[in-house]
Amino acid sequence: MISLNFENLVSVTKKHGLSLAEIKKDSEKIPKLLEQIKKRNQGFYEILDDRETVKKIATFAKKIKGKYKSIVVLGIGGSALGTICLQQSLKHCFENELKNSKTRENTPKLYVLDNIDPQLISEIEDIIDYGKTLFIVVTKSGTTPETLSQYFYFRDKIRTKSSHKLNAHFVFITDRQKGRLRQIANEEKITTFEIPENVGGRFSVLTTVGLLPAALIGINIGKLIEGAKTMCKKFFSKNFTENLPYQIATIQYLLNKKGKTINVLMPYSQKLIRFADWYRQLLAESIGKKLNNKGKEIFAGITPINALGVTDQHSQLQLYSEGPNDKLIIFIEVGAYANKKFAKLEIPSAFMGKKITFHHLLQTEKNATVQALTQTNRPNITLKINQIDENTLGELFLLFEASIAFLGELFDINAYDQPGVELSKTLTKKYLAQN
């Protein structure tokens, strides 16, 4: 269960916050916005009904169980950030360093190579055994140069270092028909999972892109989907009070008009540090648009910032509280832990003269920071989640994806394309051809 508390928007001065009336003013437009969203024919919520894919993944996971010690995802942007977040949020904080004998389940270690820095690509070799490694190559278009270059590099490695065929070491996630990766899959008889055509990279965490690697490291993907479905119902509610995605979107939109051009996502949980990275792409790429739906130049956009409580109190809070008042801070508060022992972890009484828990200190600092920012007229809202598990993470993914869908309609832009990266891609091709 997720709830949203936006009362601090009312507490700060009208110039920097929003009254309840302002927040609710346009909510009779929800049905119309939902219609517009449906016309976009985007698949990020439709996929939640795709039981076939979840079954196919489960079957594959069962088939390869115990075969691999390492899984290496080759992918970048939307092909990487969701997977990184799933691992960070739902597994042990030091998952890949656990000895198999100890706390670790017998699942493979997962690595996501989302850059082409040669040092990164070269050094992974020092910690994996090629003979026991499965590479998951993820590119929706099947043409992403960063990912394809990695594929060809590791393909040669496997050919020289493994006695098995290529298709024992590679799985592809790509478009059903198009692209170079699909061709290679056909030639080499490589198992391939599909990304639906109408789901963009940054909306793809609950497709095979995120679900396959998650399932292979022991994450319950059924529950992820279940959580997302719970939120999906709220997404399609015409009622302001129920429609959490709309609430967030309208707040972001209205505050943007009041000069809050930056949105900070600051979870008070080490486990959600990569969730903020995932959201950073979603907000930046979806809403940062030169043209509106009528083709007029508007240079829309909200600049996302990833932050972490309590850590960034000692790095960013000074700016948030005294710098330009140009930010909306979105806090995420986690009430409890899937494993109860964490809630009970105590700070010895020698510290304060009485025993308190780390959880209590963390929550107290969060409350103090929220209060301090409110007192200095810095608009902020808090999302409360009960605990971090597959269900709530599924809810969170869909909450933010759906809020982006609303935000796109409010800004009157296409939230699903990314025309602004084409020039850089074209120039890369041109430069590479010249040399």
Next chain:
Amino acid sequence: MISLNFENLVSVTKKHGLSLAEIKKDSEKIPKLLEQIKKRNQGFYEILDDRETVKKIATFAKKIKGKYKSIVVLGIGGSALGTICLQQSLKHCFENELKNSKTRENTPKLYVLDNIDPQLISEIEDIIDYGKTLFIVVTKSGTTPETLSQYFYFRDKIRTKSSHKLNAHFVFITDRQKGRLRQIANEEKITTFEIPENVGGRFSVLTTVGLLPAALIGINIGKLIEGAKTMCKKFFSKNFTENLPYQIATIQYLLNKKGKTINVLMPYSQKLIRFADWYRQLLAESIGKKLNNKGKEIFAGITPINALGVTDQHSQLQLYSEGPNDKLIIFIEVGAYANKKFAKLEIPSAFMGKKITFHHLLQTEKNATVQALTQTNRPNITLKINQIDENTLGELFLLFEASIAFLGELFDINAYDQPGVELSKTLTKKYLAQN
């Protein structure tokens, strides 16, 4: 050697960029600014002459060599970010997962616990052996609650799980005289290293705060200091062309006046991903200030963004090129590698019909992105460094610290305090006392 290329500021339209005349206009003020900086009596450059401390660290490192398998730093903000950066930049990409036998030198593994999330604190236990662990507790004031609570927690663990005395497992880095940690050090006879009083946390990476953990994991701290000293000469040059820190500061300042309120630091190197985090604190806390030197409310501040090339081309570039034109992008380009094999790492010709290196693809994408942003009138500058090693990293640290010193004087603010975090701290104390 580091060089700065700012010609793209001239290439973009005057509204969004700067002419050479604008950039150089105020450079006759450099001597006056340097005088003002000296009057601040800040130690971040003076410490470079402190040979005693470097010797003391070297002696300590020698004494404990081979004794510990893990080093755990307890610290937050400026007590953590520099150390995290040093490890990430100068060690293997998967340092802590290397088997001792293989690529790894026989140095301890280093962990930095910069949060009080109970899961993080609890789970470190699953990968360390308390009997073979050295905790370095870092808090300048000696009173930071996050760090002290961690200390008391692990103190109890050591007492029950190690046969040795406390002072075989703890080292403190704190103020010479003040604070609770200093008291404990005296009581428990714990080896303690000092942070000079006139060096703030975010400027402390080249004090014992960064140098001690760095030395213990095999980083050449003498060369770090050497590099910083090279940059220090440029810092005190009255000549615009030589004074790299001033060049960056004046560009940031002048563009801020033209509405570029956000600065993105985007190194094209996986090794510098945490350097951008380190800089994020430095810029945010130093320049985000409500009051100027005359006590007038100005709400100064530049919002820093950490980015990474090529990765964030697939996450943030769309916003940078089509969203609001409110950013200065500071690229870092790395020309070569300390280990030449990385420069030679090849992408098989099957990919493009000819062999190219990953380095070439990375540089080509960087050039294309710079060109694309320039063509869309997005102001950007590029810092070029030859390779990442102790020397250049030392240069980079001092370059940015010194540029912040200039920036503080240009904004007419105190760049060395952080009054805006006090309210949150006070409220935390109040709430803790209530419960």
